[in-house]
Amino acid sequence: MTDTAREVAGGLGGPAGTPQLDSERGFTPRERDDGRGLFYVVVSTVAYGSLPILAKLAFATGVRTSGLLAWRFAGACVLFSLLARRAPALALGTRLTLWGLGVIFVGNTVCYFGALQAIPASTASLIFYTYPVIVTLLSAALGMDRLTVRSVGAAFMAVSGCALTAGAVAGSPRGITLALATAFIYASYVMLGSRFAAGIPSETVSLHVTQACALIFLPWALLRGGLVLPPVPAAWGIVAVMSVFCTVVPIRAFLAGLARVGPARAAVVSSLEVLVTIGLAAAFLHERIGPRQWVGGALILGGVLLQNLGALRRMSGGRGSVSRPDRPAV
Numbered sequence: 001m002t003d004t005a006r007e008v009a010g011g012l013g014g015p016a017g018t019p020q021l022d023s024e025r026g027f028t029p030r031e032r033d034d035g036r037g038l039f040y041v042v043v044s045t046v047a048y049g050s051l052p053i054l055a056k057l058a059f060a061t062g063v064r065t066s067g068l069l070a071w072r073f074a075g076a077c078v079l080f081s082l083l084a085r086r087a088p089a090l091a092l093g094t095r096l097t098l099w100g101l102g103v104i105f106v107g108n109t110v111c112y113f114g115a116l117q118a119i120p121a122s123t124a125s126l127i128f129y130t131y132p133v134i135v136t137l138l139s140a141a142l143g144m145d146r147l148t149v150r151s152v153g154a155a156f157m158a159v160s161g162c163a164l165t166a167g168a169v170a171g172s173p174r175g176i177t178l179a180l181a182t183a184f185i186y187a188s189y190v191m192l193g194s195r196f197a198a199g200i201p202s203e204t205v206s207l208h209v210t211q212a213c214a215l216i217f218l219p220w221a222l223l224r225g226g227l228v229l230p231p232v233p234a235a236w237g238i239v240a241v242m243s244v245f246c247t248v249v250p251i252r253a254f255l256a257g258l259a260r261v262g263p264a265r266a267a268v269v270s271s272l273e274v275l276v277t278i279g280l281a282a283a284f285l286h287e288r289i290g291p292r293q294w295v296g297g298a299l300i301l302g303g304v305l306l307q308n309l310g311a312l313r314r315m316s317g318g319r320g321s322v323s324r325p326d327r328p329a330v
Helices: 003-007 035-060 064-083 092-117 121-128 133-142 149-167 173-196 202-224 233-260 264-272 274-283 291-316
Strands: none
Touching: 003 233, 035 064, 035 092, 035 121, 035 233, 064 092, 064 233, 064 264, 064 291, 092 121, 092 149, 092 173, 092 202, 121 149, 121 291, 133 149, 133 173, 133 274, 149 173, 149 264, 202 233, 202 291, 233 274, 274 291
């Protein structure tokens, strides 16, 4: 995958004020403000890591999956409409392509929330986080990137960690299968976004993706009877927080941090998202991680960091290539 493709995978289409990747000159931050930039990336990491916890809490209040997803993406769609109101108009073909990416993201979301209903949030997060390595392997298989010794080592660590983590969850093959499907679908979403969303601002990509999600999830919730949330203030509050804090805020925060610290360091910090999920799951859901899951999680994170540490070394030498694609816009 080329450097530009990885930038697009992160939802960066090149609007004014965002960082740029150049194959010869490398990454140039918009302004050198490391402290503020790292703070923004941490905010994004915490927000994304909170998503499965809030989903579990919403389920506990009686919110159905269909209603949760419908209101989450409807709210995010409204907010992205405001953020992207000054974006340039797109051709119909481009808009159809972005809506197609949204349809793929629907499959990713359904699988992930289905997994959360069957297995612990920490386990689902650990298995899902194999997606960066899956992207690397798919890139090599499709001839978009070459397979290096580091990539093979990272893949071996991630697969081994996934096997240990899955093996520690007894009696939940459906949840494990859905979590793995989420990782593969999300990896495909990253690859296709890299190919077809080039040069489009992240707010515009996010708007079209959330439009497609809302268009699918709202009728689904209506047909399933889940559109009306339980008459509990906590249910409405959790859904509102998920729409804003776990969708819109992390995208904006990640972009702001990326502009200041660069893609390699932002990727390293964001890879700690799974640790945020594990910590919050232990604190609020009383989930406990067994020894096999700890080892599995360490292997998965080790595989991701192995790729990102290589990127950090290259950046210190003046180049801006990234081994792992940044998180897409949604």
